Amino acid sequence: MNTEKIPVKVEEKLFQNRYRVDAGRPHISIINQDTCRVECTTQECTVCCPAGCYTTEGNGQVVLITDGCLECGTCRIICSTYRNVDWEYPRGGYGILFKFG
Amino acid sequence: MDEKFDAIVIGAGPSGNAAAYTMAKAGLKVLQIERGEYPGSKNVQGAILYSKALEEIIPDFRDDAPLERHLIEQQMWVLDDESYIGTTFRSAEFNQQPYNRYTIIRAQFDKWFSKRVQAAGALLVCETTVSNLIMDGKRVIGVQTDREGGAVYADIVVLADGVNSLLAKKAGFHAELEPKDVALAVKEIHFLPEETIQSRFNIGEGEGVVIEMAGKITQGMMGTGFLYTNKDSLTIGVGCMLSDFKQQKITPYMLLEQMKAHPAIKPLLAGGEMKEYTAHLIPEGGYKAMPQLYGEGWMIVGDAGMFVNAVHREGSNLAMTTGRYAAETVIALKEKQLPMTAANLAIYQGRLEDSFVMKDMKKYKNMPEIFHNNNHFFTTYPELLNRAAHTMLTVDGVDKKTKEREIRKSFKQRRSLFGLMGDAYKMWRAFE
Structure with a gap:
């Protein structure tokens, strides 16, 4: 098909959404950074998170910023080998607030 | 409290x-x-x-x-890279109250x-x-x-x-859910004037259309795309098994963007204003995962x-x-x-x-496995069907019997006779 990839900025998509960010209290965290950096060679979270919350640094470290999180649960379930994601819902009233859903 | x-x-x-x-x-x-x-x-x-x-x-x-629109028409598309072959069912009966389905x-x-x-x-x-x-x-x-x-x-x-x-x-x-038990769907809502939607989809006020899509748009993953008409907006999305996303390392919003650029889909969205992007898991593990x-x-x-x-x-x-x-x-x-x-x-x-709840859950209990292990349902067949339609509909001086032979040959080459029979059997088993 249109084999060349269409450039997409997920930030532009997320910009349309409404959030109430719980500043300084992320609802998801990586349990053990070394597991991602040393043991996990696939790091699917950095590819499959639909909000692009996970990125890889040059040294293989995975960085998680939850501000744009859509609270779908993908990262929680996709990390099935290491179960290295501590995943809670945001405090009541915080996080994504869908206008249309 | x-x-x-x-x-x-x-x-x-x-x-x-x-x-x-x-x-x-x-x-x-x-x-x-x-x-x-x-x-x-x-x-x-x-x-x-x-x-x-x-x-x-x-x-x-x-x-x-x-309620946005009651549905009067259902389309099913099977997409290749640049084409689709599809069916449409529209009935005036769907325009009689009480309506059965709404967006x-x-x-x-x-x-x-x-x-x-x-x-x-x-x-x-x-x-x-x-x-x-x-x-x-x-x-x-x-x-x-x-x-x-x-x-x-x-x-x-x-x-x-x-x-x-x-x-x-x-x-x-x-226990914790496994990637094979859920589908990940991403979608967007695009706003357009009510009249534009009605003329674009050939529908009247309050009437709606559903388009379900399968084929190359899911890039070999088990899943489907969809387009729904709301009153003054369109919902466009795609969902595939999370295990496939994981295995093939595909980025969901890029998948959606590729799908939106398909030559058959792009004109339907033209001029719309995107106002929300969402993602959600769908528990599709079926009866065995309950x-x-x-x-x-x-x-x-x-x-x-x-x-x-x-x-x-x-x-x-x-x-x-x-x-x-x-x-x-x-x-x-x-x-x-x-x-x-x-x-x-x-x-x-x-x-x-x-009730129908468990009867239906049980009826399709083997479905997830059948599609999991047979990705060609989402790649090879859509391509073959679209090529077949293209061959038959191109008037180029080749006689129809030769064209039919070419189409049969293409199916056998790509899937082998046993493969085709096996697939037919699997589908029969799955829907039986």
């Missing part, structure tokens, strides 16, 4: 609202807890509403429910449903996340919320907390219980129906002044088994 309730319902989506409404209407003292700012603010769906399940709960829902916008619909729940007498608390179930031994006796002094107690807790079902998992009622659905003082309803029929795109109707059955179970036990023990709550399982 030291009060004790007859029932606590966690979540205000279709299953939670159905459960809370049914119990409140019967006079039970019901507390419903929702983590969003308002019911619907955390909820995502395509969305098509099937009337029947809601009708059985709120027969007059059409009077004031926010809805969940944030609005859930808010409406919740107003009905509150009018029936349930107490709704929003902006409150339930962090844990409170147990007395094996028995659930209440919930712990993130509010100060946030413990609340009830005879029964109905878990309507959605696909991630964190509470039941934390309590050890079921958890235990009840126990001492608890029941699971809706997505949390894996109640989705992926083949027929049914979920919210199963959510409402299971919510109602759970509620009716509680009402029946309350009337007889019986405790909410697992033995007594088994009535719920019985109701499910006797």
Whole structure:
């Protein structure tokens, strides 16, 4: 098909959404950074998170910023080998607030 | 909040609202807890509403429910890279009231449903996340919320907390979900003038169209795309098994963007203004992935219980129906002044088994595996079908018999005769 990839900025998509960010209290965290950096060679979270919350640094470290999180649960379930994601819902009233859903 | 309730319902989506409404209407003292700012603010769906399940709960829902368009036409597309071959079914019968299917916008619909729940007498608390179930031994006796002094107690807790079902998992009622048990769907809503949608889709005021899509748009993953017409917006999305995303390392929003650029899809969206991007998991593991659905003082309803029929795109109707059955179970036990023990709550399982809910779940129990191990259903066949149509429809001086032979040859080359027969058998087994 249109084999060349269409450039997409997920930030532009997320910009349309409404959030109430719980500043300084992320609802998801990586349990053990070394597991991602040393043991996990696939790091699917950095590819499959639909909000692009996970990125890889040059040294293989995975960085998680939850501000744009859509609270779908993908990262929680996709990390099935290491179960290295501590995943809670945001405090009541915080996080994504869908206008249309 | 030291009060004790007859029932606590966690979540205000279709299953939670159905459960809370049914119990409140019967006079039970019901507390419903929702983590969003308002019911619907955390909820995502395509969305098509099937009337029947809601009708059985709120027969007059059409009077004031926010419905977008009733569906008069269903299209199924099988897409190759630059083409599609499809079927269309349109009927004037679908234009006769009462209408059977509607497009809805969940944030609005859930808010409406919740107003009905509150009018029936349930107490709704929003902006409150339930962090844990409170147990007395094996028995659930209440919930712990993130509010100060946030413990609340009830005879029964109905878990309507959605696909991630964190509470039941934390309590050890079921294991963690596996990537093969869920589909990940991403979608966008694009706004366009009402008249533009009507002329573009050849429909009148209030009439709607559904397009379901399969083929190359999912890039070899097991899944489908969809396009729904709302009143003054279009919903476009794509969902595939999370195990496939994981294995093939595909980025969901790039998949959606590629799909939107397909030459058959792009013109339908032209000029629209994108106003929201959402992602959601759909519990598509089927019957074999279903958890235990009840126990001492608890029941699971809706997505949390894996109640989705992926083949027929049914979920919210199963959510409402299971919510109602759970509620009716509680009402029946309350009337007889019986405790909410697992033995007594088994009535719920019985109701499910006797109804279309479990009959359909069982009918398609092998479906997930069949498609999992046969990705060519989503790649090779769409390509072959589209090539066949292209060959037959191109007038180029080649006689039709030769064209037919070429098409047969292309199928055999790509799948072999045994492969084709095997696929036919698998499909027959799956739908039998």
